[in-house]
Amino acid sequence: MSLQAKELKWLAGGRMILQNISFAVQPGEFLGIVGPNGSGKSSLMALLAGIRKAADGIVLIDGKELRRMGRRAVAQRLAFVEQQAETMERIRARQAVELGRTPHLGPLSAWSADDEEIVDQALESVEMTHMQDRFWHTLSGGERQRLHIARALAQQPSILLLDEPTNHLDIHHQLALLELVKAQGLTVIVALHDLNHAAMFCDRIIMMNHGKIICAGAPRDVLTRGNIASVFNVQVHVEAESDGSCHIRYERSFQDERNREKKWLSSAA
Numbered sequence: 001m002s003l004q005a006k007e008l009k010w011l012a013g014g015r016m017i018l019q020n021i022s023f024a025v026q027p028g029e030f031l032g033i034v035g036p037n038g039s040g041k042s043s044l045m046a047l048l049a050g051i052r053k054a055a056d057g058i059v060l061i062d063g064k065e066l067r068r069m070g071r072r073a074v075a076q077r078l079a080f081v082e083q084q085a086e087t088m089e090r091i092r093a094r095q096a097v098e099l100g101r102t103p104h105l106g107p108l109s110a111w112s113a114d115d116e117e118i119v120d121q122a123l124e125s126v127e128m129t130h131m132q133d134r135f136w137h138t139l140s141g142g143e144r145q146r147l148h149i150a151r152a153l154a155q156q157p158s159i160l161l162l163d164e165p166t167n168h169l170d171i172h173h174q175l176a177l178l179e180l181v182k183a184q185g186l187t188v189i190v191a192l193h194d195l196n197h198a199a200m201f202c203d204r205i206i207m208m209n210h211g212k213i214i215c216a217g218a219p220r221d222v223l224t225r226g227n228i229a230s231v232f233n234v235q236v237h238v239e240a241e242s243d244g245s246c247h248i249r250y251e252r253s254f255q256d257e258r259n260r261e262k263k264w265l266s267s268a269a
């Protein structure tokens with residue numbers, strides 16, 4: 001399924017948060033959104049998921065306007081894992097994943113063996129089967145995050161929106177999660193802070209700053225020394241990889257160097 005944003009604009013507290021946001025994601029494409037804190041990534045994800053309404057502009061799913069689709073119809077097509085997803089205090093891990101099946105259940109389609117199997121698979125894919133009977137409130141931040149992903153996969157969407165899904169995860173689970181999501185072949189839009197993960201996994205990247213798209217394109221065309229310096233105020237070396245992607249090496253700042261030098265001089269005195 002494709003997703004298109006056309007001239008999106010969003011205001012909050014009388015302030016322009018997002019403006020001139022236009023882009024399209026093709027079926028099966030893995031699109032990354034990167035940008036500094038406060039650049040508008042989460043706000044954009046919320047507009048794309050339909051949980052916030054744009055002041056102007058439209059979101060289209062396979063050419064249909066999102067705001068004209070019912071909540072259930074949207075949830076059958078699109079799953080959203082928010083950055084600070086709500087807690088579900090009194091339920092067990094498995095029940096949290098079972099919630100992903102809700103949009104597919106109805107008066108004529110009660111809970112079935114297929115639903116059970118889909119939930120089993122979703123739990124297994126995030127390595128949480130052994131914790132399925134644990135109460136939600138006893139789980140760590142990373143375990144909860146993996147269950148949110150499992151819930152989204154159990155929803156069997158065509159489009160997956162993930163807002164910083166690797167928050168709270170150790171490096172094994174960060175990579176495992178991105179590999180798992182990539183392997184699903186879904187249309188994915190993911191906000192990421194780790195630029196190397198964006199370079200490794202994304203087909204295309206949108207770089208945002210101050211609520212606008214600064215540039216968009218293949219990782220090696222977006223994650224350049226110049227773009228990263230002007231948007232993130234960080235100096236980097238970008239090394240080209242043999243597979244056409246790139247790897248970013250961060251330089252220590254001048255201030256860091258001076259502090260280290262001072263520390264070394266005072267300890268040597």
Ligand SMILES: Nc1ncnc2c1ncn2[C@@H]1O[C@H](COP(=O)(O)OP(=O)(O)OP(=O)(O)O)[C@@H](O)[C@H]1O
Pocket residue numbers: 012013017035036037038039040041042043044
């Ligand atoms: N409901 C709101 N009311 C007022 N301002 C808001 C609201 N929601 C977001 N903002 C502001 O909009 C800007 C963009 O926020 P947003 O959360 O979209 O950024 P982000 O790129 O996801 O940041 P981060 O990387 O820190 O998660 C911020 O300045 C934020 O304070």
